[in-house]
Structures are given as C-alpha cells and as structure tokens.
Amino acid sequence: MKRKKHKISYINRKTPFDYFLILFFVVVIFITLYPFINVLAISFNDATDTLRGSNMLIPRVFTLANYEYLFTEKNLFPPLMMSIARTLVGTISGVICTAMLAYTLSRRDFYFRKIFTAMFVITMYVSGGLVPEYLLITRTLGLRNNFLVYIIPGVIWVYNVILIRSFIDGLPEALQESAKIDGASDFKIWYRIIVPLCKPVLATVALFLAVGQWNGFMDTYLYAPNLKTLQYMMYEIVNKTGIDPGNTHGQNVEVLASSITPQAIRMAITIVATLPIVIVYPFLQKYFVGGMTLGAVKD
Template identity: 70%
Template sequence: MARSHTKIKSKDNILDYILLVIFIGVIIVTLYPFLNVLAISFNDPIDTMRNINFIIPRKFTWSNYTYVFQENNLFEPFAMSIVRTLVGTLTGVAATAMVAYVLSRRDFYFNKLFTVLFVITMYVSGGLVPEYLLITRTLKLGNHFLVYILPGLIWVYNIILIRSFIDGLPIALQEAARIDGANDFIIFAKIVLPLCKPVLATVALFVAVGQWNSFMDTYLYARDLPTLQYVLYEIMEKATIKVDPHAAEQLKSAVSPMSIRMAITIIATVPILIVYPFLQRYFVGGMTIGAVKD
C-alpha cells in the first residue's frame, strides 16, 4: 500500500511540474507582446529600427512620449474620451439591463420574437452608407456629442448576457415581491439589479473598452469633437522619419513611426489596465454565470 501511495504521489508531482511548465509558457507568451511594445515605446528610435525583438529598452529615452505630448494638444481629446466613456458606459449598461429584463419576463408574450430580431442584427446589418445617412441626415447627429452615445447604446451580445444571468436567478424572489405589491420597476431596481452586479460589471467593462478605443465614429461623424483615440490615430499616421544621414544631431532626435505607434499603444492601454483590476472579480463571475445559457 505504501509503495502504491508513493507511486501515485510521484505521478501527481510529475503532473504538477508539467502544469507549472505549461503555465509559465502561457505567461511568457501572454506577457511578451506587451513587454515588447513597452520596451519599444521607451527605446531610442534609431536603435528600434535595427532590431525590435526585445523586452527591455536597450537605449532608454522619453523622446517618443515627448513627441506625442509636446507636439499635440491632448488635454481636450483626453477629456472628451473620458466623458464619452463614462456617459456611454452608464447609459449603455442601464439601457441594456432594462431591455434584457423585459426579454427575461416570462409573461412578456413577444420575448422570443424580439430576441430573434435582436440576434438577426448581429449577423445582418444595413451597411455603412445607410448608417451614415441615418446618423447625419435623418437623426442629424453629425458633430454632436450624442453621436458617441445613441448609435452604440445597446449591444445585442450584452443583452443576451444579462438576460441569461437574470434567467438564472430564482424566480421566487420576483414572485414574492409581486405578491407584496411591487411593480416591475421596483422589482427591476431593488431585486434584479443588485443581484446582477457581476454581469453588469462585465458588460460595463465591455462597453467602456469599446467607447474608449473607438475612433471611427469620430472620423466619420464628429471631427469637430475629437477624442484621444482619433488624435493618437492622426499622430500615428503623420509620424515620419525626417533624418539627414550626415547630421548626427538629427539622428539623435529622429522619430520612428514604430516607436510612436508603440508609445501611442501604451497611452491608450494604460487607462483600461487601471480600471480592469477593480472589475476583475465581477468580470470572471459574470462571464462564468451569465454565459452558461443562451
């Protein structure tokens, strides 16, 4: 028995070592691209052009970030991005939660029909031209702040996620509240929403990332209200190398499009990295509970 127990323990140890090696490999594969981007953003542009396969800056410099911040006014676009992200996330989560609650109601006769119609929009759309005409001519939202909010107010995937989570809640809670005289608004606000914190945090993260990273809506509809992502996109497009090969001083101040692109990537990523740890616990819970049903 002792020898058999020793063999089992030995096999368990070997399995643990194998899993450890696999996890270390996954961590390396996951972290390397980010560390590479971070290193290039802080590395000398001329050195970067020679070889970009490294994870620490070989010739540390702030010139890439100096170029991004000093050559451009980023305060107003940054403020616009924060405002659209906050407003868009709050309104988007609220609207999505209300629609999901209605679709989860068993006494709503058309819930299956509306669910099918919503899902169809995930696979079929009117196209860019009808969307452009609708937003600019019909709704007249061109260069209006609401162009950042209304078109993306509801995402069908998020509706399905929240509805699935609500379906998993005990229906007895809603029935007991209704017996006590509560209407749908009270049930939604005081019973359903507090229990949906994990999935709401998950949806909030999805919407916030989408709002923060979006720049095509600015490019198409609201160039008079530029966001940080749009300005960074323009900087990246304009970044060129203007170097006289016979001028050593110019070589020191040269700007590499690759270096600027990586610096912009870090600038755009940091705010989300700061927010994510606060929502991680809810994010994992919302994805594992809300995604088990359709």
C-alpha cells in the same frame, strides 16, 4: 496489535511531466507578454538608440521624450479626455438601458416578449448597411460632430441583452412575486432586486461596453472628425510615415527629427491607448468570468 496506517503524501512529489508543464507555461507566458513589454521598453527608450535594434525588454537609454512629444506637440490631452468621456458616459448609459430592456424581455407577463426578442436577434445577422446607417445618423438624427453620436448608436447591444436576460431567467421568480405582493412597482423591483443580483453579468457587460467605446475610432472617422478621440489620433499617427513639420510650433525640426522617430511615437501612443484597459480589467476579471458562466445557466 493494530497496524498503523501510513499516509503517503503525493503533494510534494513532482514528476518530470510536471516540470515540463511548468516550463511550457512559463514559455507561453513569456511569449504572450513579450510584445507588450517590448512596446513598453521602446516607448521609454531613446528614439535614436532604438534604431540600433528594437528587440529589448528594458530601455537601454531611458527617456520620457516620446511621451512629452505626444502630450505637447501632438496635443494629445483633448482626445484623451474625449475618449474618457465617451467611455464613461457610453458604458453607464449602455449598462442601464441594456439592463432595463433585458428585464422587460425576461418578464413572462410581457405578451410581446417573444416577438421583440426575435426582432432583436434578427439584427445580429442582418443589418441595413453602412449607407443607411450614415444617412440615419447624419441626416435624420443630425448627430454629425455631436457627442451623442458616440452614445446613442451603441447604447444597446443585442448580445448583451441576451446575456443579461439569460442571467435574470435563472433568478428565482419568488423574489419578484413577493415584491409585487408587498406593493413594489416594476421599476422598484428592477433597481432594488434585479440589479443587485445581476452585478456579475452587469460588470461583464460594462467591460464589453468600455472596451468597445475606448477602442472605437471608425465612428470618429465617419461621423465626428471634429471630436477626435485618442484611438483616432493613434490611427492618424500610425498611418503617418514621419514627423509632421507643421506641428512643431516653431521648434527646430532637425532637433525634433533627430530625437523622435515614428516608431517611438507609435509605441508610446500604443501604451497610452491600452494602459487604461490593462489597469481596469484585473478588477473586473472575477465578475467577467462569473457573468459569462452564470449568464448561460438556467434553472
């Protein structure tokens, strides 16, 4: 008689070490998320109640006064629109220009590609410095207090060029050769073949550019103080020690000071500044991981 083989399943068996790992990662997740949750709770909590203690996970006295103060007294809407505009325009133009340059440097029939690649890489280690950059942007290009000062200086990042070029080098050359035989131009090959195949790495570069544009404030401080962005306003508010009575627009300063504190304002503007990136990142995460891994592999 044949003996029946009994299959032993280890799927549902958990060892003490497994429970330890689960507990450990739960603690790590809590430690990671607690600062953001705490900032969110304080931003929605009554400012005077926060003075009793700011260690909280949920608002003790829920209020929208902090956000109302930001968008009315601090006139936060124009800087928010400026940040959105520079992020959208800077990201789209940066992705297009970077992808074009990377495709050009990936072409093996481009005779000077090694020379230009070396020149670009050198700029990653050696720069002209802040003073030449300031003189170039303000005097030579005349971009002071011009919206293009947010776009032109950061339209090409060498690291992104190398990332996209490495991804293109991993694509089959037969695709481009067959397109050439069919009479396709270089530009048509780029936007009909290369761009669709490079979606993962392009999404990765777009995320890099969007985060850089959204978080930038030094360029506003140096070149465009009249075109204030949300991050620059956050920088100004965080560096203030108290409420500015000159921005109360005729309201009762004592009432305002009793209901609003600098800590509450800092927390509220921190949430406003970080929320767009927190919302966008999950949708680009899979492309981000794929672009970082596939972009470094060559056939």
